[in-house]
Amino acid sequence: MPSVLLSVTNLVKNYGTRRAVDGVSFRVLAGQTLGLLGPNGAGKSTIVGMLCGLLAPDGGDIVLGGERVTPGAAAVKRKIGVVPQDLALYDDLSALENLKLFGALYGLRGKLLMERVDKVLGQVNLADRARDKPATFSGGMKRRLNIAAALMHDPQLLILDEPTVGVDPQSRNAIFDTLEALQAQGKALIYTSHYMEEVERLADHIVIIDHGKVLADESPASLHSRLAAQAALRVELAEPAHAALLDGLRSQRGVTSINADGGALDIGLAQAADALPVMGWLQQAGCRPLHFATARTSLEDIFLNLTGRTLRD
Amino acid sequence: MTAFFALIRKDLILFLSDRRALVISLALPIVIAAFFGSLFGGTAKTSAIDVALVQQDTSEIGNRIAAGLKADPNLHITPLALAEAEKAVRKGDQKVAIVLPAGFGEAAGAALFGGGRKPSIPLLYDPSQPAVLAMVKGMLTQQVMSVVSAEMFGGKMGQAMTERSLHQLDEQAKTDPDSRALRDMLASVQKYQALPAKDGAAAGPSKGLSMPFTTADQQLSSGIAEQGYNAYAHAFAGMGVQFILFMGIDMGIGILLARRSGVWNRLLAAPVSLTQVLLARAASGAIIAFALLCVVFAVAVFGFGVHIASLPGFIGMALCFGVLTASLGLVIAAFGKTPEAARKIAMFAILVMVMLGGAWMPSFLFPQWMQTLTMAVPTRWAIDGLDAITWRGMDAVAAAPAMGVQLGFALVFGLLAVWKFKRA
Numbered sequence: 059m060p061s062v063l064l065s066v067t068n069l070v071k072n073y074g075t076r077r078a079v080d081g082v083s084f085r086v087l088a089g090q091t092l093g094l095l096g097p098n099g100a101g102k103s104t105i106v107g108m109l110c111g112l113l114a115p116d117g118g119d120i121v122l123g124g125e126r127v128t129p130g131a132a133a134v135k136r137k138i139g140v141v142p143q144d145l146a147l148y149d150d151l152s153a154l155e156n157l158k159l160f161g162a163l164y165g166l167r168g169k170l171l172m173e174r175v176d177k178v179l180g181q182v183n184l185a186d187r188a189r190d191k192p193a194t195f196s197g198g199m200k201r202r203l204n205i206a207a208a209l210m211h212d213p214q215l216l217i218l219d220e221p222t223v224g225v226d227p228q229s230r231n232a233i234f235d236t237l238e239a240l241q242a243q244g245k246a247l248i249y250t251s252h253y254m255e256e257v258e259r260l261a262d263h264i265v266i267i268d269h270g271k272v273l274a275d276e277s278p279a280s281l282h283s284r285l286a287a288q289a290a291l292r293v294e295l296a297e298p299a300h301a302a303l304l305d306g307l308r309s310q311r312g313v314t315s316i317n318a319d320g321g322a323l324d325i326g327l328a329q330a331a332d333a334l335p336v337m338g339w340l341q342q343a344g345c346r347p348l349h350f351a352t353a354r355t356s357l358e359d360i361f362l363n364l365t366g367r368t369l370r371d
Numbered sequence: 372m373t374a375f376f377a378l379i380r381k382d383l384i385l386f387l388s389d390r391r392a393l394v395i396s397l398a399l400p401i402v403i404a405a406f407f408g409s410l411f412g413g414t415a416k417t418s419a420i421d422v423a424l425v426q427q428d429t430s431e432i433g434n435r436i437a438a439g440l441k442a443d444p445n446l447h448i449t450p451l452a453l454a455e456a457e458k459a460v461r462k463g464d465q466k467v468a469i470v471l472p473a474g475f476g477e478a479a480g481a482a483l484f485g486g487g488r489k490p491s492i493p494l495l496y497d498p499s500q501p502a503v504l505a506m507v508k509g510m511l512t513q514q515v516m517s518v519v520s521a522e523m524f525g526g527k528m529g530q531a532m533t534e535r536s537l538h539q540l541d542e543q544a545k546t547d548p549d550s551r552a553l554r555d556m557l558a559s560v561q562k563y564q565a566l567p568a569k570d571g572a573a574a575g576p577s578k579g580l581s582m583p584f585t586t587a588d589q590q591l592s593s594g595i596a597e598q599g600y601n602a603y604a605h606a607f608a609g610m611g612v613q614f615i616l617f618m619g620i621d622m623g624i625g626i627l628l629a630r631r632s633g634v635w636n637r638l639l640a641a642p643v644s645l646t647q648v649l650l651a652r653a654a655s656g657a658i659i660a661f662a663l664l665c666v667v668f669a670v671a672v673f674g675f676g677v678h679i680a681s682l683p684g685f686i687g688m689a690l691c692f693g694v695l696t697a698s699l700g701l702v703i704a705a706f707g708k709t710p711e712a713a714r715k716i717a718m719f720a721i722l723v724m725v726m727l728g729g730a731w732m733p734s735f736l737f738p739q740w741m742q743t744l745t746m747a748v749p750t751r752w753a754i755d756g757l758d759a760i761t762w763r764g765m766d767a768v769a770a771a772p773a774m775g776v777q778l779g780f781a782l783v784f785g786l787l788a789v790w791k792f793k794r795a
Contacts, residue, residue, distance in 0.1 A: 110640040132642035140640040144633030150388050151381065162377030163641035207637070 060087040063123060063246050064109075064215060070117030071104050071270075078104045080270040081118070086215065086246050086263075091237075093261030094250040095357065101270040102250045103143070106219045109248065110140045122215065136164055139213030143220045145200050146207070149193040153184055153203050156192065157210055164211035178206040182236055198229020205236060216240065217248045222256060234259065254357040264357070266364060273364045281360050286314040287326030290353045291333045295321040296346040303343060310339055321348075330354070374643045375651050382655030385625075396618040396663050401670050404610035407731075408603030408675060419447040420503055423456040423468035423495075432476025432522050439514040440469070446510060460495045467507045468495040479519045480532050524560060533561050601678065601762045607671035608757035609730030612692065612750055615660045615667075616725065619696040620717045622656045623703025627710040645792055649701060653785065656697030657690070664689040677761055684760035684767035691777040692753045698781040701788035705795075724750045733758075749780040 064086040071079040079101045086092045096102045107113035109120060111129050120127040125134040147156050157175045166174055179185045182202035192200050201221060208216060218237070222230045237247065237260060251257050257264060264281060266274040274281060282288060298320045299307075307316055307325070312332025317324040327333060333352045340347060386392055426437045441448045451459060456468035470493040478490035492511065496504040523529040540554035629635040638648050668685065671677035679685045699721075707713025725731065727741075728750025734742055745751045756773025759765040 107636075110636075112636055112639055129639075130644065132644075135640065135642040138640070140637060142633040142636055146633035146637035148381065148385060148634065150385055155381070155384060159377050159381045160637070160641070163374045163638065163643055165373050165642070167373050 060089055062086075063088045063090075064248075065121045066105075066109070066118070067121075068118040069105065069108060069115050069120065071101075071108060071113065072116050078270050079108070079115075082267065082270070082272050083118075084265045084272065084275050086248060088214075088246055089241075089244045090263055091241055091247040091249060091261050093257035093264040094248055094267065095252065095254075095257055095264060095361065096250075096267035097252060100267045102267055103219060104270075105267070106140075106217055106248075106250060109217055110138060111135050136211060137214045139208035139211065139216040141205050141208045141216065141218040141221050143223060145192070145204050147192045147200065147203060150191060152189050152191050153179065153195075153206075154188040156203065157207060160207040161210035166211060174210050174212070178209045181209060181239065182206040183232065196229065198225050198232060201225050201229065201233055202236065205233065209240075213245075215246045215248065217250075219250050220252075221249075222251070222253065230256075254361075258357055266361060268365050274360075278357070281357065282355065285326075285355050285360060285363055287328065287355055287359075289327040289330040289333065290355055290359075291323075291325040291327055291336060292351050292353070293323045293325065293337075293340065293347050294349040295323065295340075296348055297321060299323060299345075303345065306343060307336070307339070310336055312336065326355075327352075374641065375647055375654075378638075378643075378648065378651035379655040379658070382652065383658065386655075386659050392618065392621055395621075396614055396659075397666060400607070400610040400614040400667050404603065404606040404667070404671070405675065406606075407610065408601075408606035411602035411606065419445055420467070420506065421447050421449070421465050422507055423451045423459055423465040424448050425451060425453045425456045425468060425470040427453075427473045428471045428475040430474075430476035431526060431528055432479065432518055433471050435518040435522070436471060436476075436514050439518060440511070443510055443514070446507070457495060460497055463497055463499070466497050466500045466503045469507070469511060470495065476519070476522070477528065477532075479515065480523050480528060481536075483519055483523050524563060530561075533557055537561065601676060603671060603675040604677040604761035605733055605754075605758055607667055607675070607677060608754050608761065609725070609728075611664050611667040612728065612753050612757070613721070613725040613730050615663050615692070615696055616699065616721045616750070617718075618660060618663065619656065619700040620703060620714060620721060622652070622659075622697065622700035623707060623717065624710045624714050626652060626700070626704035627707050627713055630704075631710065646789060649789060649792060653694075653697040653701055656700050657693035660693035660696040661689050664692060678764070679761055680764040681760045681766040681770070684765070684770045685757075687767055687774050688753070688756045688760060688770055691756075691774040691781075694781045695749055695753065695777045695784075698784035698788065702784045705788040705791035724748055727751065729754050749777055752776040752780075 062085050066085070067083050069079050069082040070077070082101070082105060084092070094102055094105065104113065108115050109127065111127050111131060111134070114129050122134050122137055125131065125137075127134050127138075148159070151159065154175060157178060158171060161171045161174055175188075176185070179188055182205055184199060184202055184206065187195065187199065192203055195203065205218070205221060208218075222233055225233065234256075237249075240247065241260070247260070249257060249260055258278060261278065263277055264274065265272055266281075274284075299318050304316055304318055307313060307323075312328045313325055313336060314328055315326035325336060327336070330352060337347070337350065422440070424437060424440060426433060428436075437448075437450075440446055449459075449465065451465075451468070453470060456465065456470070459465040460468050472490065472492070475490050475492065478488065482489040492515075494504065494508065494511075496507075523532060537554060537557050540550050540557065543550040544554055626635070629638075639645060668677070668679065668689075672679060703713055703717045707717070727745045727748045728734070729737070729745070730750065734745060734751060734755065737745065752773045756770045756777070759770045759773065760767070763769075
């Protein structure tokens with residue numbers, strides 16, 4: 059059983075009379091990737107700010123490797139790497155100079171500093187652009203350099219705050235490759251995002267936040283099991299579905315929900331294997347499907363189920 | 372300390388890689404100071420006043436007055452016809468035009484002994500040059516008195532005039548006993564006119580009346596009397612201060628941009644304190660300001676003949692001004708809400724400060740009340756301090772109050788900035 063690396067207990071943060079974070083608790087195990095999910099304004103960035111020691115909590119505790127994280131706690135800050143949501147780089151310094159600066163802030167110098175620069179540039183595939191300025195980089199390359207800067211001091215915990223905002227799919231994959239390599243090295247990650255598919259791909263534990271409170275703190279499998287429907291079947295019929303057809307469909311085995319919009323049916327299924335019998339029944343009922351597709355239920359559905367709204371609201 | 376020096380190093384690299392900042396902070400003050408310096412007289416001790424002379428009196432006296440004016444080193448005389456002179460003054464090409472009217476010499480001689488009406492010399496002048504008019508009047512009076520009295524006491528015209536005046540006074544004495552005294556004086560003048568030239572002395576016109584004193588002008592503003600006032604010294608001080616403060620604005624705006632971009636959070640997420648980050652930024656700002664002032668004055672010394680009387684004094688002043696600039700940058704960053712708004716407000720504030728500090732026009736030209744009031748402006752101390760160790764020729768001790776006041780302002784600004792940053 060991996061040890062607990064980070065322990066967040068009953069964290070509270072107020073902005074004036076507004077409570078931005080309200081009694082948040084969760085843990086991160088060594089080598090674990092925690093997905094911190096929530097819509098804009100849910101309190102994710104405030105939590106990240108407190109985890110990094112940028113903000114002082116109004117209540118609760120953050121303990122990393124046995125030490126409390128506070129704005130003045132220099133020693134514990136050395137164990138944390140931060141990848142801010144914004145590109146926190148100096149555009150007029152070369153990639154090399156940026157990394158040297160952020161390494162030096164953590165006390166690295168001389169040969170060790172240069173070794174770390176070479177290593178992280180290799181990790182993010184930017185070794186051949188070391189002497190170029192970020193101003194000349196693509197969006198994806200800047201994002202990778204943004205991650206590299208956080209890796210300079212070889213932190214135990216890497217906190218990534220929406221690291222793929224504004225990145226094209228190819229660059230996003232490159233970032234994922236980098237992060238998966240870090241996972242393979244045993245680094246613990248906290249990954250905040252409102253892109254479900256990213257969190258599903260990377261996280262082995264998920265904390266869902268809304269209005270500053272934890273709504274769920276579980277593994278992806280456990281979250282999925284909360285839903286009656288584990289799979290979704292979308293069918294487009296040539297004719298609009300009438301009431302008798304929908305009643306008949308509801309009585310079929312494995313059907314957990316139906317959402318009809320004219321001829322388009324979104325059918326929730328207990329499991330993916332229920333899709334074939336449902337399609338057979340529709341055919342027997344005289345329906346002419348123009349198109350159909352199945353999908354696994356997503357974290358988006360889970361979030362909708364938990365909060366009644368989508369993540370991008 | 373590794374982090375502290377890394378932050379300073381980063382700022383120096385960023386500044387040197389920013390061509391715009393370099394041009395604004397270095398080239399512009401030099402160019403504008405050179406312009407203002409030459410405008411206010413450069414290194415020349417005095418410049419001759421441009422005066423047009425319309426000589427309508429071609430008598431002996433008229434010719435000698437014209438020659439005397441032309442020989443005066445304080446005047447640059449251009450002989451012109453009346454219409455040309457009027458046109459030149461109206462256009463501002465000539466500051467004053469002296470019109471010596473026909474018959475002036477004879478009329479002036481007659482008036483000297485009280486027997487005739489005083490002739491008038493029209494002076495045409497540019498309304499923007501009232502001070503020059505007063506100076507020209509003084510020099511003209513001296514010339515006229517000297518030439519007319521010389522002619523009256525020794526020239527042919529004077530002898531004829533004396534003869535005629537004696538005849539008139541003899542007639543007047545019959546009815547006016549008081550005129551006898553004047554007649555006796557003129558009789559003595561006639562005897563003086565009849566004396567032969569002294570042994571060895573060349574025959575020629577008498578010297579006439581002249582100022583009964585001379586002045587011994589001695590410059591006390593500078594430790595090196597031969598150097599004198601150098602308008603470039605003040606111009607380089609003023610423009611150096613102004614444009615380096617603009618660099619201070621850029622420094623403050625840079626912090627605001629870093630806060631907006633997330634770089635600031637990344638810095639503070641590292642094991643360095645807010646105070647360390649602010650101190651490092653202040654240190655780099657002060658180093659840049661110090662270096663810029665040194666380069667600006669190096670150009671002033673080698674290119675424009677500015678003399679630095681005390682090198683330790685200059686280094687002290689430049690260091691203190693650097694610290695003041697950096698602290699001002701921190702205040703801008705601390706109290707600025709957005710980079711855009713902060714730049715506008717800071718630019719306005721700096722322009723007012725440098726204007727009141729005497730950067731554009733020396734503070735000794737201010738009215739007395741304003742000279743007193745502007746002592747509360749830190750730029751006044753910066754510029755006065757630089758003036759002290761350049762053209763005033765003073766030493767580091769004399770500039771020490773200016774250094775101390777700048778450091779005092781810097782301390783207040785720095786504490787205000789740290790207080791505001793910690794509250795944010």
